[in-house]
Amino acid sequence: xxxxxxxxxxxxxxxxxxxxxxxxxxxxxxxxxxxxxxxxxxxxxxxxxxxxxxxxxxxxxxxxxxxxxxxxxxxxxxxxxxxxxxxxxxxxxxxxxxxxxxxxxxxxxxxxxxxxxxxxxxxxxxxxxxxxxxxxxxxxxxxxxxxxxxxxxxxxxxxxxxxxxxxxxxxxxxxxxxxxxxxxxxxxxxxxxxxxxxxxxxxxxxxxxxxxxxxxxxxxxxxxxxxxxxxxxxxxxxxxxxxxxxxxxxxxxxxxxxxxxxxxxxxxxxxxxxxxxxxxxxxxxxxxxxxxxxxxxxxxxxxxxxxxxxxxxxxxxxxxxxxxxxxxxxxxxxxxxxxx
Amino acid sequence: xxxxxxxxxxxxxxxxxxxxxxxxxxxxxxxxxxxxxxxxxxxxxxxxxxxxxxxxxxxxxxxxxxxxxxxxxxxxxxxxxxxxxxxxxxxxxxxxxxxxxxxxxxxxxxxxxxxxxxxxxxxxxxxxxxxxxxxxxxxxxxxxxxxxxxxxxxxxxxxxxxxxxxxxxxxxxxxxxxxxxxxxxxxxxxxxxxxxxxxxxxxxxxxxxxxxxxxxxxxxxxxxxxxxxxxxxxxxxxxxxxxxx
Numbered sequence: 001x002x003x004x005x006x007x008x009x010x011x012x013x014x015x016x017x018x019x020x021x022x023x024x025x026x027x028x029x030x031x032x033x034x035x036x037x038x039x040x041x042x043x044x045x046x047x048x049x050x051x052x053x054x055x056x057x058x059x060x061x062x063x064x065x066x067x068x069x070x071x072x073x074x075x076x077x078x079x080x081x082x083x084x085x086x087x088x089x090x091x092x093x094x095x096x097x098x099x100x101x102x103x104x105x106x107x108x109x110x111x112x113x114x115x116x117x118x119x120x121x122x123x124x125x126x127x128x129x130x131x132x133x134x135x136x137x138x139x140x141x142x143x144x145x146x147x148x149x150x151x152x153x154x155x156x157x158x159x160x161x162x163x164x165x166x167x168x169x170x171x172x173x174x175x176x177x178x179x180x181x182x183x184x185x186x187x188x189x190x191x192x193x194x195x196x197x198x199x200x201x202x203x204x205x206x207x208x209x210x211x212x213x214x215x216x217x218x219x220x221x222x223x224x225x226x227x228x229x230x231x232x233x234x235x236x237x238x239x240x241x242x243x244x245x246x247x248x249x250x251x252x253x254x255x256x257x258x259x260x261x262x263x264x265x266x267x268x269x270x271x272x273x274x275x276x277x278x279x280x281x282x283x284x285x286x287x288x289x290x291x292x293x294x295x296x297x298x299x300x301x302x303x304x305x306x307x308x309x310x311x312x313x314x315x316x317x318x319x320x321x322x323x324x325x326x327x328x329x330x331x332x333x334x335x336x337x338x339x340x
Numbered sequence: 341x342x343x344x345x346x347x348x349x350x351x352x353x354x355x356x357x358x359x360x361x362x363x364x365x366x367x368x369x370x371x372x373x374x375x376x377x378x379x380x381x382x383x384x385x386x387x388x389x390x391x392x393x394x395x396x397x398x399x400x401x402x403x404x405x406x407x408x409x410x411x412x413x414x415x416x417x418x419x420x421x422x423x424x425x426x427x428x429x430x431x432x433x434x435x436x437x438x439x440x441x442x443x444x445x446x447x448x449x450x451x452x453x454x455x456x457x458x459x460x461x462x463x464x465x466x467x468x469x470x471x472x473x474x475x476x477x478x479x480x481x482x483x484x485x486x487x488x489x490x491x492x493x494x495x496x497x498x499x500x501x502x503x504x505x506x507x508x509x510x511x512x513x514x515x516x517x518x519x520x521x522x523x524x525x526x527x528x529x530x531x532x533x534x535x536x537x538x539x540x541x542x543x544x545x546x547x548x549x550x551x552x553x554x555x556x557x558x559x560x561x562x563x564x565x566x567x568x569x570x571x572x573x574x575x576x577x578x579x580x581x582x583x584x585x
Contacts, residue, residue: 030345037427045435055444062438062445063523066369068429070521072357073374076381157519164457214391221388222346225353226422229429239523243448274520281526283455283561310422 056240064236067303070271071121071228075221078122082129083217087209089133098139106184109139110177113146120148120272120298121228121307125220128311137196142184145324148272148298149176158294161276167339168287172276175295175335179328183299186323197313227310231303235269238302242267251284261289262329265297272298288336295332300325341423343396350389353426356433357382364580365433368440370521371585440582443541446503446514446527453480454517454528455561459487464494471495471547475584476515477528483550483566485559491550498568499545499576502538503529510534510570513546518583525583534570545574 098105116123127144131137148154150173162168247264250256261282270278275297279290300321309317341349360366361378370378432438454477461482464472474482474496482491504512510533516525533551538544548570556562 030341031348034345034348034427037431041431041435055442058439059441059445061432061436062369062441065429065432065438066522069357069360069366069369069378069433070374070523072353073377073381076384080384161519211395214388218346218350218388218392221385222341222349222423222426226425229425230422233425233428235523248450268523270524271520274524277519278524278526281454 060236060240063239064232067232067235067269068229071232071303074271075121075125075224075228078125079217079220079224081116081122082125082220083213083215085126085129085133086216087213093133098136102136102138102188103185105136105139106142106188107177107181109135110142110146110180110184113143113148113180114150114152116147116151120301120304121224123147124304124307124311125224129216129220131196131312136188137193138184138188138191141187141320142180144180145183145299146177146180149180149295154272154276154298157273158276161280165287168291171291171335171339172294174339175291175328175332176298178335179295179299179324179331182331183320183324183327186327187320191319195313195315195319197316223310224307227306228303231269231301231306234302234306235267238267247282248284251289254286254289257285257289258292258329258333261285261293262296262325265293266301266325268297269301269303270297287340288333291336291340292329292332295335296325296328299328341421343392346423347389347392347394347396349423349426350385350392352389352430354382354385354387354389356430357385360433365437367581367583368438368522371518371583372581373585374520440578441516441522441525442501443503443514445525446501446512446516446529449527451504451512451527451529451565452563453484453561453565454526456481456485459485459559461486461488461490464490467495468497471497473497476500476513476530477517477584479550479568480528480530480566483552484562487559489558492552493549495547495549495571496568497545497547498530499543499579500530501543501578502540503527505537505540507531509567511537512565513544513568516583518585522583528584529565531565531567532570532573533567534573536573538573538575543576543578545576546570547572 098108113123116126123144126147127140130140130143155169155173158172159166159169247260250260265275268275268278275294279293282290282293285293305317305321308320312320357378359382360369361375361382366372366375366378458481461478465474466472472491472494474491476498479491479496479498498513500513500515502511503514510531512529513532514527514529516522517528518525532546532548534546534548546568548568551567551569552558553562553564553567
């Protein structure tokens, strides 16, 4: 309620007699636009409620909202860490902390990912901040890929979801760590920094550390949050449009099964702390196919690709996502055939 | 998007997160364990938003004095244009308040019960009004896999929604099992054997006794939900926590 009072109090006041001179002409004042959208939505509510009475739309909106709500705490954690990095750590600190050689820095950064308890939404802004702070991009990407997959929370969830099969936890750890390392090394060898849109990773230099922290965290939250919403829209649409029962048809053929679960991991965009339970429930599939699901999900899914596009630019994500998907599937299949 | 709007948007998102975390509303979308995290993140976002709004007030005062451009030029405004999308979940939550997953979502999943290798279970809870209150998921697991056959012959009380009214001999009573959020929900179902069939998607409390299928092999994964011979059906309100965990 306090939220609305803040908004309404401020709607009329700042407009003033003439538009402020520093604002570009013909651009709608954003806060007034926000207020307008809210007013229209309130007026149109009965109409909206009728439209949304259809079960398919209701299911869609429930899944959409729940992906966003579920990701919110982890995204907040991510931008707080990211703001802290910008405010507290001197530029270039990671370069000093990590080994000098990329061949060592990448796996080290991948292992460091194990220390961040959270799911994938938090790790993208952190990786963006690390890159902006002068880290080798390949090392930041290795961290970004490994953090959501091999942190203790996710590994414990995996152990709980697969009771009596501790090898699944080991396989997940190994395959995800290898994926992060291999993608990082491939990127450092063949990737180009020119594909990364650095303009998006603005550090807010506000003088004091507090101003820098709040400014960076706010910027990163709004930015990543917007892309997260886009990803959630897509994931909810695909979840509602494609009935899960079609999976049963392909479970028997191993190649089809692996393909299907890789695609499912991308499409479902389930949080990495929950994906082990989804994988456990897909019991018609082989363990290797389910390992593919667990390794692909935290590395590439629709909402992550949207987040990465927002953080690093489209030229980056159009190369990084296919590369990660290919490496993740291949690594999971190899690790699965050895360990499972 | 200028500083004022960014601040207002953060206040709004943070406020909604606080509301979700402090009331039961979040339970339609995520598991209960996420509620404290929502409160914390809501508080953080409110602080970030308040800082931005206060700064914008200071900044606009300064600008009126000397037309100071500040550091929030055009580039910044373009960089956060995507943040407008955050309005969508806000609108959805404030205006539409999407209901918890129900019959439509359940029908799109396979009705085959979850597979489990667990064969030992806690002792049954105490009977209330001569029936054991059980979660649907718990009942399904016990009925199919419990070595001790703890629910055999015991009257149980289950609460769920009607997900299918066309079952031979009765209807399908379902509940969603959640691991994190509604995106990973799995439906668990019981075939309620009953001449009386409530309306589709309505919430009911049923009392009944497990009726093994002919030739059922205890402990083996079953392709069909367990059956419950129902003795009484009571319409109930949708529970505040609509999912099981």
